[in-house]
Amino acid sequence: MPSSREQSLTRRRYGERAVLGIGLYLLLALAPLILMLLAPLPPGRSFLRELSVALGFAGASVLGLQLAISARLRRLKAPYGIDAVYHFHRRISYLALALVLAHPTLLFIESPATLALLNVVTAPWRARLAVGSVLLLLALIGSSLRRKRIGLSYEAWRGLHDLLAVAVLVLAVGHMEGIGHYINAPWKRVLWIAYPVMWLGFLGYVRLAKPVLKLRRPYRITQVRREAPRVWTLGFHPEGHPGIKFLPGQFAWVTLRRSPFSFEEHPFSFSSSAEAGDGGFEMTVKELGDFTSTIGTVKPGETAYLDGPYGAFTTDRYPAGGYVFIAGGIGITPIMSLIRTAADRKDDSRMRLLYAASTVENLVFSDEIDTLTGGLSLRVTYILERPPEGWKGERGFMTRELLERNVEEMHDADFFICGPPPMMTAVEKALSELRVRPDRIHYERFDLV
Ligand SMILES: Cc1cc2nc3c(=O)[nH]c(=O)nc-3n(C[C@H](O)[C@H](O)[C@H](O)COP(=O)(O)OP(=O)(O)OC[C@H]3O[C@@H](n4cnc5c(N)ncnc54)[C@H](O)[C@@H]3O)c2cc1C
Known part of the structure; x- marks a missing residue:
């Protein structure tokens, strides 16, 4: 394992990169809004109308940046961990939707006659494109929230998600072009040429450059x-x-x-x-x-x-007085890598493993884990949902009481948890009740969507 000095340097480097990434994101997301609000109010147009337009632009730029967030740019994602990045991706889509919806809402308040633009039969093309873009955005968010309920396979959902995302942005840019005068000023032109080019770049990277790179490294x-x-x-x-x-x-x-x-x-x-x-x-x-x-x-x-x-689910990034690994079912895989690596590095950190499975046959790697405890400062507790006759270990599910019984002298430890969602939720709640600091708890979730 790297020395604690190396680890804290790594942590600091990641921290700096995280702040830089957030700063860059905010700059790109808010640039259209700030630039519009700073520009003098054009004659004959009210503040409310300008604000409505500025919010629409901000919504479009946040939506476009979703392509960057989901592009799996390793350097950008490393400081946060994929879990946090996808969580942000999901949450920020609500903000984008709110910004996009605020745009017509303010417009309708400012000038109720513009409500007629919702009639796609009589409305001009630029308004039809806007309506189409918003409807597709609703479909995009709805299909992500309800994927399992509407029986969409992960692959079908992913294809649809990409398709809808591109369609939403194309229609939104078409709408802006249709209105025209808001992006005619030279700096706005530059911005609204650069943004779609950047979005296309992310898409090209994911769909073309990345596969080519993979093909060359089989x-x-x-x-x-x-x-x-x-x-x-x-x-x-x-x-x-x-x-x-x-x-x-x-x-x-x-x-x-x-x-x-x-x-x-x-x-x-x-x-x-x-x-x-x-x-x-x-x-x-x-x-x-x-x-x-x-x-x-x-x-x-x-x-x-x-x-x-x-992924950020690694002890290498978190220097600590000890490590508590909590695994459920196949969630043992990343933890097995942590334990095997610790053994190869002759790491003497205090380690504790709580490993839950339905039956003894489903305790993957248990023989090897038992062998590895010999060379490591590792104590192991197996928890079985359906234990065999004569089982002397823990039984049932992960509970606060079970954690209290089995995790001792670990006040300075970091916790690494990976398992089925109900187990993760139960452990999260139990650790919060046991007053474990949230920054000491690390999760790996196998169900991203
Ligand atoms: C970070 C991470 C690490 C993982 N590590 C392991 C591991 O070490 N061992 C292991 O057995 N499983 C692991 N998984 C889970 C594994 O990816 C899914 O079980 C697998 O993709 C299911 O595919 P399927 O077609 O067989 O099942 P499906 O029935 O199609 O999918 C079951 C569920 O798996 C998820 N899933 C399916 N396809 C994908 C995909 N292409 N990308 C992301 N999620 C998907 C969805 O939530 C879906 O509902 C991991 C998942 C994540 C996110």
């Missing part, structure tokens, strides 16, 4: 190993390139049996040690749905493509 599957019922470990080895350097606990998007240009790629945590040194790695996958249920049929020699590493 991986060969070296082995497929059954770990437990419906759980498989895949070994990857770089083909003709040095491979990947990841931090323990991180993850990558994997494309298997598909072209790297395809929409279908799945995120998996590295389960092997980050100290392997040969650019190779392992991932451990539980059969769950369409893609993962075929994982056991993958054959050594098949080709895979990778986009990563990503």
Whole structure:
């Protein structure tokens, strides 16, 4: 493990980058609003009308920046962690919607006659484009919120999401062009040419540049190993390139049996040690749905493509007096990487693992974990939902009482939690009741959408 000085330097560097990223985001998001509000009020137009237009522009720029947020720019995302970035992406879309809706609302208040623009049969094209853009934006947000309820597969949703996002922006820019006079001033022209070009750049990066980069760095599957019922470990080895350097606990998007240009790629945590040194790695996958249920049929020699590493779920970034790992089911994978790496580094940090599974057969890696406790300062508690006859360990679910019983002398520890959503929620609540500082708790969520 890096020294605590190295770790705090890394933490500071990430902190500085985080602040820089937020500053850049605010600047890009608010530039159209600020510039419009600073400009002198054009003759014959009220403040309310100008404010309405400025909010519309701000809404469009926030929406355009969503492409940057979801573009998986590693340097930009590293300081926050993917979880936080997608959380922000979801939350900020509400702000964008509010800004976009404020635009016509203020206009209607200022001049009720403009309500006629909602009649798409009689309204001019520029108004039709605006109505279309808002309706598609509502569809975009609605389909994301209700994906599971309306039975949309992840891949179908992702394709639709990209399509709707581009359509919303194209119609919005068409609307601005249709109005014309608001973007005729030279600086506004420059801004509203630069913004769509930037958005296109992000899209081109994700859909073209990234797949080309992946194509040039293929991986060969070296082995497929059954770990437990419906759980498989895949070994990857770089083909003709040095491979990947990841931090323990991180993850990558994997494309298997598909072209790297395809929409279908799945995120998996590295389960092997980050100290392997040969650019190779392992991932451990539980059969769950369409893609993962075929994982056991993958054959050594098949080709895979990778986009990563990503994620902030790593002890390397958080110097602490000790570490408490709380895993549920397949959520053990990133934690296994943390433990294996600690063993390879001969790390003497105090570590505690609480690992919950439904049955003893589903405790993936338990034999290896028991062996590793010998060389590490690691204590392990297994928790079974349905324990076998004579089980002496913990049983049931993660509760505050269970944590209190099993996590002692860990007031200066950082907590790393990965498991099914109900377990994560229960642990989050329990740790908050136990007054663990929120900045000491780190989550890896396997259900991004
Ligand atoms: C950061 C992260 C790390 C993960 N690490 C592991 C791991 O180490 N081992 C493991 O078994 N699983 C891991 N997962 C979960 C794994 O990605 C999903 O189980 C898998 O993608 C499901 O695909 P499916 O087609 O088999 O199932 P589906 O039934 O299609 O999907 C089940 C759920 O998985 C999620 N999902 C599906 N496809 C994707 C996708 N392409 N991208 C993002 N989410 C998707 C959706 O929430 C979906 O509802 C991880 C997920 C994330 C976000």
